[in-house]
Amino acid sequence: MDILITGVILGGTYALIALGLNLQYGVSRIMNLANGEMLVIGAFAAFTLFTVGQVSPLLTIFLVAPLAYVLNWLIYRIMLRPLVNRAKNRGMLEVDAILTTFGLSFVMVGIMIWAFGGDYFSYSYLARPITVFGDNYGLNRVVAFVCAAILCAALFLWLNVSRAGMAIRAVAVSPENARLVGIDVPKLSARAFALGGAVTAVGGAVISTFLTLDASTGVMFTMKALIIVIMGGVGDVRGTILAALVLGVGETFVASVIDPGLTLVAAYALFILILLFRPQGFFGRKPT
Amino acid sequence: MTQGDWKNLGWGAALLIVAALLPLTGDGYLISLGVSIAMYTVLATSWALFSGPTHYISLATAAFFGIGTYVMGSGIGYLPYWVLLPIAGLIGGVIAALVGLATLRLSGVYFVIFTLGLAEMTRQAVTWYQNQTGHKGTYVLTDLTDPDIYWQLLGLAALVFLLGWAIGRSRLGFALRIIGDDEDVARHVGINTALSKIALFVVSGATAAIVGAMIAPRYIYIEPSTAFTPMLSFQVVIMALLGGTGRLWGPLVGVIPFTLLWEAISSSFPNQTTLLLGLSFLAIVYLLPGGFVGLYDRLRGRAVKRSALA
Numbered sequence: 001m002d003i004l005i006t007g008v009i010l011g012g013t014y015a016l017i018a019l020g021l022n023l024q025y026g027v028s029r030i031m032n033l034a035n036g037e038m039l040v041i042g043a044f045a046a047f048t049l050f051t052v053g054q055v056s057p058l059l060t061i062f063l064v065a066p067l068a069y070v071l072n073w074l075i076y077r078i079m080l081r082p083l084v085n086r087a088k089n090r091g092m093l094e095v096d097a098i099l100t101t102f103g104l105s106f107v108m109v110g111i112m113i114w115a116f117g118g119d120y121f122s123y124s125y126l127a128r129p130i131t132v133f134g135d136n137y138g139l140n141r142v143v144a145f146v147c148a149a150i151l152c153a154a155l156f157l158w159l160n161v162s163r164a165g166m167a168i169r170a171v172a173v174s175p176e177n178a179r180l181v182g183i184d185v186p187k188l189s190a191r192a193f194a195l196g197g198a199v200t201a202v203g204g205a206v207i208s209t210f211l212t213l214d215a216s217t218g219v220m221f222t223m224k225a226l227i228i229v230i231m232g233g234v235g236d237v238r239g240t241i242l243a244a245l246v247l248g249v250g251e252t253f254v255a256s257v258i259d260p261g262l263t264l265v266a267a268y269a270l271f272i273l274i275l276l277f278r279p280q281g282f283f284g285r286k287p288t
Numbered sequence: 289m290t291q292g293d294w295k296n297l298g299w300g301a302a303l304l305i306v307a308a309l310l311p312l313t314g315d316g317y318l319i320s321l322g323v324s325i326a327m328y329t330v331l332a333t334s335w336a337l338f339s340g341p342t343h344y345i346s347l348a349t350a351a352f353f354g355i356g357t358y359v360m361g362s363g364i365g366y367l368p369y370w371v372l373l374p375i376a377g378l379i380g381g382v383i384a385a386l387v388g389l390a391t392l393r394l395s396g397v398y399f400v401i402f403t404l405g406l407a408e409m410t411r412q413a414v415t416w417y418q419n420q421t422g423h424k425g426t427y428v429l430t431d432l433t434d435p436d437i438y439w440q441l442l443g444l445a446a447l448v449f450l451l452g453w454a455i456g457r458s459r460l461g462f463a464l465r466i467i468g469d470d471e472d473v474a475r476h477v478g479i480n481t482a483l484s485k486i487a488l489f490v491v492s493g494a495t496a497a498i499v500g501a502m503i504a505p506r507y508i509y510i511e512p513s514t515a516f517t518p519m520l521s522f523q524v525v526i527m528a529l530l531g532g533t534g535r536l537w538g539p540l541v542g543v544i545p546f547t548l549l550w551e552a553i554s555s556s557f558p559n560q561t562t563l564l565l566g567l568s569f570l571a572i573v574y575l576l577p578g579g580f581v582g583l584y585d586r587l588r589g590r591a592v593k594r595s596a597l598a
Contacts, residue, residue: 091343094397099573103565219518259419261412262416
């Protein structure tokens with residue numbers, strides 16, 4: 001029970017991060033390997049504002065979100081749009097996108113190390129216990145989970161109910177056909193990419209309340225987010241959330257029963273099972 | 289073999305002999321630089337054998353390298369050095385085959401994601417195993433000196449070049465080029481795409497493992513964090529792409545300048561290596577899409593066109 005709740009709480013924050021990546025990969029077709037760095041930037045903003053001005057991380061997200069949105073929009077327009085235009089097919093775009101976002105991720109890590117040093121950073125926010133079902137948990141973890149859950153729900157509703165959300169889902173299913181019904185695919189791709197980055201950065205601010213991070217931890221989160229997106233199915237919000245919870249519980253289980261140093265091994269074991277048995281994701285249909 | 293083939297072979301042999309003379313200078317710094325260059329040449333060339341024609345970016349080099357290092361480290365007390373080299377290659381090849389079987393049947397993305405974390409995952413597993421058994425690192429004590437390692441790596445490089453040349457002329461090499469152009473077409477003309485990709489991935493995995501085993505005596509003391517440095521995978525990718533994967537000799541052209549640049553940066557600005565790596569990735573995508581080889585081909589194409597017009 002203890003493992004289950006800790007795992008679900010961890011999975012909830014993973015879900016938020018993976019949703020960001022899923023928007024970028026599922027809609028804009030950019031496999032963004034610099035996604036984890038966006039998370040670290042969000043976390044770093046929360047850390048700085050908290051230590052300097054005692055600003056609550058829950059307020060910081062209202063600042064982080066628009067800034068990350070603009071930053072990611074610029075990245076897409078300046079760096080990635082030319083690649084989309086020059087790619088002859090999806091495979092070529094994938095290779096270019098992987099190399100570019102890798103480069104971007106290294107540049108961001110390099111700049112962060114240069115500017116702030118490579119130390120771990122963490123702060124103490126709401127670090128008091130709270131009792132859930134008879135066991136004690138950190139209040140900051142619970143708050144982070146609730147925060148992530150609200151954001152995931154809002155995103156899910158927006159994608160499924162609003163007109164803009166429908167357009168985004170249409171692009172995710174088929175960019176070619178979306179154009180035929182009058183959707184401005186390039187514009188929407190840029191917005192989806194920006195939105196994905198903003199969601200991830202917010203996830204970073206949330207996760208920084210209870211995890212210790214440093215400038216180069218981003219790639220770890222990118223990996224986990226990628227595994228979650230693949231497990232849940234590309235472009236599938238329900239699948240992503242379910243996969244994130246499965247990963248959170250699986251990791252917590254391995255960490256507490258076997259060894260805390262084996263979290264990535266646990267993630268990979270899940271990943272291999274999915275690749276072998278359901279490569280199309282939890283809710284995906286087999287391609288005909 | 290045509291006359292051109294003999295000529296290339298002659299040039300290759302001559303270069304190899306010149307390179308093999310390097311340790312005679314007796315300069316320790318030059319020799320250690322030579323070891324780095326030879327090591328990266330083998331790694332980048334074998335990487336390009338698989339990733340060049342297929343366009344699948346493998347980030348698993350560090351994992352295979354580390355596995356090779358550990359095979360040498362844990363076996364040197366029981367078996368002679370020369371037996372351990374092929375064993376390292378065999379183990380690396382088997383693991384590559386398993387990874388390939390799990391991921392290469394699917395699209396390229398799965399492969400990239402999987403190889404991205406493979407080194408880190410193996411490192412975690414090895415660390416855990418060592419904690420369980422209660423010893424931290426392993427000593428590799430041999431009487432091999434830097435020149436010995438250098439010559440061994442050169443020999444391996446020659447082997448990889450010969451193998452690459454043979455594959456390029458074989459049905460397998462042809463099949464891989466078709467897969468790289470269009471995987472659906474390849475499947476329709478009856479190529480077993482998964483098997484071809486796995487075969488080449490096994491070659492590059494086994495080679496990286498042998499390199500790891502050869503380098504192990506140089507470390508003397510190995511532990512998971514030195515054997516599985518994730519940076520290695522990225523360095524190899526950058527070097528190969530910088531040179532260009534279109535030709536067999538392409539990666540070599542990238543390895544030499546990049547190794548020198550890397551040495552210079554990491555000795556004077558050790559914290560900026562990550563930034564350098566990132567900028568190199570971006571430079572390749574935007575400025576040098578085909579690497580130096582692509583640039584050379586374009587310039588030559590332009591020259592040919594001009595002379596045809598004149």
